[in-house]
Amino acid sequence: MGVEIRVEGLTKRFGRQTIWQDVSLTLPAGEISVLLGPSGTGKSVFLKTLVGLLKPEAGHIWIGDRDLTRLPEADLYETRKLFGVLFQDGALFGSMSLFDNIAFPLREHTKKKEGVIKNIVMEKMELVGLLGAEAKLPGEISGGMRKRAGLARALVLDPEIILCDEPDSGLDPVRTAYLNQLIVDLNARIGATFLIVTHDINSARTVPDHIGLLFQRHLAMFGPREMLLSSDEPVVRQFLNARKHGPIGMSEEKDLSELEAEAKMGHDPGRLPPIPPQLMPSDGRARLAQAAPGAWLKANGIQAPPGSFIDDAGVNWTEEWPRYVAAQQQPVAAPPGGGPQ
Ligand SMILES: Nc1ncnc2c1ncn2[C@@H]1O[C@H](COP(=O)(O)OP(=O)(O)O)[C@@H](O)[C@H]1O
Numbered sequence: 412m413g414v415e416i417r418v419e420g421l422t423k424r425f426g427r428q429t430i431w432q433d434v435s436l437t438l439p440a441g442e443i444s445v446l447l448g449p450s451g452t453g454k455s456v457f458l459k460t461l462v463g464l465l466k467p468e469a470g471h472i473w474i475g476d477r478d479l480t481r482l483p484e485a486d487l488y489e490t491r492k493l494f495g496v497l498f499q500d501g502a503l504f505g506s507m508s509l510f511d512n513i514a515f516p517l518r519e520h521t522k523k524k525e526g527v528i529k530n531i532v533m534e535k536m537e538l539v540g541l542l543g544a545e546a547k548l549p550g551e552i553s554g555g556m557r558k559r560a561g562l563a564r565a566l567v568l569d570p571e572i573i574l575c576d577e578p579d580s581g582l583d584p585v586r587t588a589y590l591n592q593l594i595v596d597l598n599a600r601i602g603a604t605f606l607i608v609t610h611d612i613n614s615a616r617t618v619p620d621h622i623g624l625l626f627q628r629h630l631a632m633f634g635p636r637e638m639l640l641s642s643d644e645p646v647v648r649q650f651l652n653a654r655k656h657g658p659i660g661m662s663e664e665k666d667l668s669e670l671e672a673e674a675k676m677g678h679d680p681g682r683l684p685p686i687p688p689q690l691m692p693s694d695g696r697a698r699l700a701q702a703a704p705g706a707w708l709k710a711n712g713i714q715a716p717p718g719s720f721i722d723d724a725g726v727n728w729t730e731e732w733p734r735y736v737a738a739q740q741q742p743v744a745a746p747p748g749g750g751p752q
Pocket residue numbers: 425430448449450451452453454455456457
């Protein structure tokens with residue numbers, strides 16, 4: 412069930428251009444983390460560095476007692492099997508059917524027989540709602556279906572860690588809502604550690620357990636969802652509330668004169684908007700890192716903004732919580748003597 416990834420002092424440069432430096436964070440095992448940041452801040456580069464496709468100039472990436480940045484190529488190849496990656500563009504082979512695309516990692520990395528491969532592929536296609544589309548070519552299906560096919564392919568090796576680069580870019584709001592639910596359900600079911608890059612503020616506010624924000628070549632903040640959603644830090648506040656006012660300008664960062672002009676206007680950032688409840692698994696399972704709404708705020712003596720933890724249907728999750736937890740699907744107890752694995 413998922414593994415923890417510990418990133419320490421990671422720095423990535425291309426030539427003389429520093430993309431980000433001294434990034435340290437821990438992706439907790441089995442939890443969902445979201446990585447945010449303005450375009451071009453190196454989010455995709457960060458994911459590629461985590462899987463070892465790009466070499467950092469400094470720092471460590473620990474999985475257990477192995478440092479991915481120091482592994483010989485042969486071990487790195489093995490370690491990559493822990494990862495399932497959905498790249499930004501889906502990265503499907505255009506001339507292969509969806510079935511063959513999804514089967515590709517199994518044929519490449521395992522010696523499984525075709526019958527077994529077929530079962531796995533069909534199971535993953537069902538999971539992402541693509542049954543019936545096996546024979547289609549990537550060019551014949553919608554962007555949303557391509558994303559889901561990419562996700563199915565990322566899942567076939569039963570990864571412990573799933574990295575998704577903008578899985579929701581180019582999707583309409585309804586498809587985004589379905590995809591978010593799929594991610595939360597998957598996480599509850601397979602317990603993998605997730606890191607998702609997104610620009611969708613609603614997804615960023617409701618899906619993760621942890622949120623990180625890259626800005627100005629640094630990790631500006633990384634922490635529990637409720638910490639960032641209640642933060643007064645200008646850049647965090649601006650980004651998580653999609654505001655024009657704040658340190659982020661149209662072209663990356665605002666210059667000093669722009670910021671001074673804004674200060675002169677006496678802009679009042681106002682009250683923080685309500686914190687929405689977390690998206691919950693659709694089958695009544697618990698989230699792996701389940702905590703009562705507002706638990707982090709309470710533990711840190713912070714008042715939730717008024718109206719927090721009420722969902723779109725008007726359900727107040729703070730009141731609903733004890734009932735919800737009591738009704739939760741209980742884990743099936745293992746049969747005496749272990750039972751089949
Ligand atoms: N292979 C590469 N070689 C040189 N520069 C790169 C490479 N990949 C990305 N970059 C640069 O790194 C920066 C961050 O890119 P990227 O990670 O794609 O940003 P984001 O995903 O946050 O929008 C950009 O300036 C981009 O041009």
